[in-house]
Amino acid sequence: MNTVSEPAAAGAPEHTDLVITRLLKAPRAKLWGAWTDPKMLKEWWCPKPWTTEVRAFELRPGGHFHTVMRGPDGGTSDNPGSFLEVLPQQRLVFTSMLVGGWRPNTPWMPFTAIVTMADEAGGTRYVATVMHPDQATRDKHDAMGFHEGWGICIEQLDACAAAL
């Protein structure tokens, strides 16, 4: 099969990951709809009262994905990136390491996120696995309030999806 795999690649360095999971009420089809429509995404992508501007949303591998968030105190967070894998209603992979056309980026927060959705009794199991290049970056992301911030957004996503 022309495939060579080294042992190191199989043993993923999970100590550089942050993982958050929720059992959501909305079915996968609606969660996927709220995730992949930029008009919906801007409603849940960052914790309110921060707002999101969706500058690019090209939902395909190598497609540009660029959001800018703004806070009530004038703070901003500029987040260019790209989609890497799009499996409807199942899995979405995106990264800050690359932008549109897989062009290299110099991100303020280097990560790749794998979002999965799966049926489970009572709703949909939603898991976001956020991988970093090293433990220091993972720890910085954790200390910035990763779990609280992403948790709020996932609950906002569930509410948006329920309203579809």
Next chain:
Amino acid sequence: MNTVSEPAAAGAPEHTDLVITRLLKAPRAKLWGAWTDPKMLKEWWCPKPWTTEVRAFELRPGGHFHTVMRGPDGGTSDNPGSFLEVLPQQRLVFTSMLVGGWRPNTPWMPFTAIVTMADEAGGTRYVATVMHPDQATRDKHDAMGFHEGWGICIEQLDACAAAL
């Protein structure tokens, strides 16, 4: 179509790219064969008398792609990365920004390469477009002898493919 594109993404910063092209004698099928068989790849991947060890070669989007090169003077170059797009006999995209499973990397040389092969009178048009995160990185890659090094390898690839 749920797609938003910002003007900036369309106007690619080509001043951060290095591009090399050759008209090769071998047909696309043989070039693709010599590229995608790790036993062949190791024969042409770096300028001889340097040698290549292929530690991982998972030919699929997100697959790990890891080579280590060794020089006659004991020098080594360790290059983990990943494939991003695999279009047989047409296009291959790989990057040093991510490793297997799209996990972020901290590369010594940040780049994404797009290799294309197309039929042309007399053989195959082979183009490698190497994108960097900024002009300083592009200029460093250029000053390291990008055009000479990649040029030698592409000619080694043509010779390997011809022997298939």
